[in-house]
Amino acid sequence: EAQVTQNPRYLITVTGKKLTVTCSQNMNHEYMSWYRQDPGLGLRQIYYSMNVEVTDKGDVPEGYKVSRKEKRNFPLILESPSPNQTSLYFCASSFGIVELGEQYFGPGTRLTVT
Amino acid sequence: DAKTTQPTSMDCAEGRAANLPCNHSTISGNEYVYWYRQIHSQGPQYIIHGLKNNETNEMASLIITEDRKSSTLILPHATLRDTAVYYCIVRVATGNQFYFGTGTSLTVIP
Numbered sequence: 001e002a003q004v005t006q007n008p009r010y011l012i013t014v015t016g017k018k019l020t021v022t023c024s025q026n027m028n029h030e031y032m033s034w035y036r037q038d039p040g041l042g043l044r045q046i047y048y049s050m051n052v053e054v055t056d057k058g059d060v061p062e063g064y065k066v067s068r069k070e071k072r073n074f075p076l077i078l079e080s081p082s083p084n085q086t087s088l089y090f091c092a093s094s095f096g097i098v099e100l101g102e103q104y105f106g107p108g109t110r111l112t113v114t
Numbered sequence: 115d116a117k118t119t120q121p122t123s124m125d126c127a128e129g130r131a132a133n134l135p136c137n138h139s140t141i142s143g144n145e146y147v148y149w150y151r152q153i154h155s156q157g158p159q160y161i162i163h164g165l166k167n168n169e170t171n172e173m174a175s176l177i178i179t180e181d182r183k184s185s186t187l188i189l190p191h192a193t194l195r196d197t198a199v200y201y202c203i204v205r206v207a208t209g210n211q212f213y214f215g216t217g218t219s220l221t222v223i224p
Contacts, residue, residue, distance in 0.1 A: 004157075033212070043158065043201070043214035050210060058211055090157050103150075103212070105157025 002027045004106035006091050012112045013081055021076045021109050023091030031094045032074035033058070033103070034066065036087040043090070049074055081113040118202045123219040126196075132189040134218050136202030139183045144206050147178060149187045150214070151198040158201065158214070161187065192222045 004025045013019055025032065033048035035058075045058030049068040063085055065077040074093075078085060088110050092103040119137040126132040138147065148163040162169055162176045164185075169176040175188040189196050201217040 031210075035212075035214075037155075040216065042216040043152075043212075045212055048210055056210065059213070088155060092157070102160045102163075103158075105159070107157055108155060110155075 002104070004091055004093055004104050006089075006106040006109050008109060009107065010110050012114065014114055015082055016080050019078050019081060019111075021078075021089060021091075021111070023074045023076065023106060024072050025074075025093040025104070026072065027093060027095075027104065028071065029093035029104075030071070030096045031103075032068065033092045034064070034074070034076045035090045035092065036060065036085075037090065037108075038087050046076070046089075081111075083113050085111065086113050087111060117213070118204055118215055120200075120202050120215065120218045122216070123221070125221050125223055126189075126192045128194060128222050128224050129191055132192040132196065132220060132222070134187040134189075134200050134202075134220065135184065136186070137184045138202070138204045141182050141204050142206070145204045146206070147176065147182075147185045148203040148205065149174070149176065150201045150203065151196075152201070152217070153195075153198040161200075192220075194222050194224065196220065197222045 007022045030051045034046040035043045037043050044060045046064050047066040049055045055066050090108050091106040094103045146165050149161040150158040152158045164176045178185045199217040199219050201214045
């Protein structure tokens with residue numbers, strides 16, 4: 001089944017404790033992206049990647065890191081999480097540039113930083 | 115990418131057509147109009163996109179005005195399962211970033 005998977009789905013952590021949220025897709029998509037969703041602010045793009053070893057900042061990259069060493073994986077790293085990073089996070093993927101409209105989203109990761 | 119303006123919320127009777135408007139008055143000639151929806155807190159789901167011509171697929175129809183400054187997403191026979199937040203996005207086909215905004219919360223009423 002074609003899908004985007006994220007792990008963990010739920011995470012409660014403490015300020016400053018490094019964490020990684022994994023994202024994997026099995027559709028051989030070149031493009032992958034991370035979003036966060038907060039009440040009243042909608043979905044905001046954190047980072048995106050056009051292909052392996054190619055990443056770029058979105059709207060709200062501060063406090064996050066990403067890597068794209070393999071085509072199928074695009075982990076989101078929070079080196080020193082803070083309470084303002086409490087949010088619902090989504091990973092998404094799509095084929096190359098022309099088809100960028102059809103992004104496939106993962107189920108979401110709900111992160112709480114205390 | 116052009117910004118979009120959508121009503122915050124709308125209601126629609128079950129079985130009737132739901133018409134969701136979107137204003138994108140600053141859209142450029144090479145920018146597409148995309149629609150996604152998000153049911154509760156699930157991941158957003160792609161619905162449809164278009165450039166100039168009206169588009170239809172199994173989920174919905176997209177009507178773009180001739181001057182391209184606005185568009186309407188039409189769900190022809192709304193069901194309770196169509197209750198969701200609908201996002202209108204405009205962007206160039208070669209652009210890398212997506213701006214979802216806050217969307218329109220559609221409630222389908224029995």
